[in-house]
Amino acid sequence: GEDVEQSLFLSVREGDSSVINCTYTDSSSTYLYWYKQEPGAGLQLLTYIFSNMDMKQDQRLTVLLNKKDKHLSLRIADTQTGDSAIYFCAESAGKLIFGQGTTLQVKP
Amino acid sequence: ETGVTQTPRHLVMGMTNKKSLKCEQHLGHNAMYWYKQSAKKPLELMFVYNFKEQTENNSVPSRFSPECPNSSHLFLHLHTLQPEDSALYLCASRRIRTYEQYFGPGTRLTVT
Secondary structure, three states: OOOOOEOOOOEEEEOOOOEEEEEEOOOOOOOEEEEEOOOOOOOOEEEEEEOOOOOEEEEEEEEEEEEOOOEEEEEOOOOOHHEEEEEEEEOOOEEEEEEEOOOEEEOO | OOOEEOOOOOEEOOOOEEEEEEEEEEEOOOOOEEEEEOOOOOEEEEEEEEEEEEEEEOOOOEEEHHHHHOOOOEEEEOOOHHHOEEEEEEEEEEHHHOOOOOOOEEEEEEEO
């Protein structure tokens, strides 16, 4: 069945880069997404990548896709305390399947 | 500022109460979704509506009853809930033939 897995927690220092990893199972996924959820809020679409791309860069965010290994990563450059949130990876092959979310803690 | 609003933001209800959650989208989308977010679990898709028609019910108990009167509004009617139904209920919308879903802020539901 469809499944998306992420590590549950990541802690970095302010100014460092953060890398959040995700693996998925459905090779027919057309798009893969990263959502951010701040405390008490809904999910905010951060970025997405089409399945025929290897990389997408959007300001401080870099998404890498290894389709062979079904591995997706989100790199946040120069991580700030405002980046502290839960980050969800999601695959889409008709409907969105979400991972459990990675809590990113940014220490000053 | 989100184009998807949800009310109320917080709700406490007893197991015998009847209440409704409301979602409204101002994005001109034509698909709407209800999700349940519980602690330490992935987001669970509950219901999908495309052009006001329900296209998916993900084995949701009948104590949850959705209603979609038009493409902009979505309701979730609740009755005789259980404490394990306490969660954050998220609404989302999408324009059909695109893949991006936009989420509302959620309703934090506590069943006592």
